Amino acid sequence: MEWSELEERCAACRGCSLWKTRTNLVFGTGSRDADLMFVGEAPGEQEDLTGIPFVGAAGQLLDLYLEAADIPRESVYIANILKCRPPHNRDPLPEEGDACMTHLREQVKLIRPSMIVCLGRISAMRLIRPDYRITREHGQFVTRGAFLMTAVYHPSALLRDPSKREDMYRDMKAIRRALDERKGRKETFTSV
Numbered sequence: 051m052e053w054s055e056l057e058e059r060c061a062a063c064r065g066c067s068l069w070k071t072r073t074n075l076v077f078g079t080g081s082r083d084a085d086l087m088f089v090g091e092a093p094g095e096q097e098d099l100t101g102i103p104f105v106g107a108a109g110q111l112l113d114l115y116l117e118a119a120d121i122p123r124e125s126v127y128i129a130n131i132l133k134c135r136p137p138h139n140r141d142p143l144p145e146e147g148d149a150c151m152t153h154l155r156e157q158v159k160l161i162r163p164s165m166i167v168c169l170g171r172i173s174a175m176r177l178i179r180p181d182y183r184i185t186r187e188h189g190q191f192v193t194r195g196a197f198l199m200t201a202v203y204h205p206s207a208l209l210r211d212p213s214k215r216e217d218m219y220r221d222m223k224a225i226r227r228a229l230d231e232r233k234g235r236k237e238t239f240t241s242v
């Protein structure tokens with residue numbers, strides 16, 4: 051599948067009922083050639099209004115961590131498990147996640163990132179393990195097929211509980227290092 055086809059499919063998707071209440075589809079943003087992909091939970095109000103993931107208060111905090119870890123936002127790809135905002139930011143229903151995962155899988159296939167970082171528990175429970183414990187396991191790396199995966203606190207959780215911010219800073223720095231290491235390995239491998 052090509053990008054244009056996937057975008058058309060998402061725009062026309064009726065896999066759940068969220069298309070009825072959304073303002074804009076929040077497809078995803080960033081480099082389609084990214085080594086690093088972030089996956090959040092679902093668009094919030096600002097994202098629904100703009101069609102761009104992580105542009106509200108949580109997104110602005112995420113930007114600060116990206117900057118602190120020396121990861122340019124335009125070098126990564128950012129998407130969500132859900133592409134439409136649940137009304138009043140309610141938790142996504144399992145069947146909404148199931149329906150939307152098809153699109154995320156196609157996005158991952160097109161980007162082929164080296165690393166996927168889940169933003170928050172809901173994303174980690176979908177992409178890493180259903181019983182993922184974010185407080186205990188954030189920042190730990192696991193290999194899944196071709197991908198290195200990890201999860202960090204959701205930026206909204208950091209807004210609610212600033213005591214988690216130091217952990218987030220450490221995790222983002224570790225992500226930067228792991229990315230450099232994988233890149234180095236790939237370059238060494240392809241240059242021989």
Ligand code: URA
Pocket residue numbers: 090091092093094097102103104105106108109130169
């Ligand atoms: N929270 C998310 O999980 N995703 C967004 O795009 C914005 C807020």
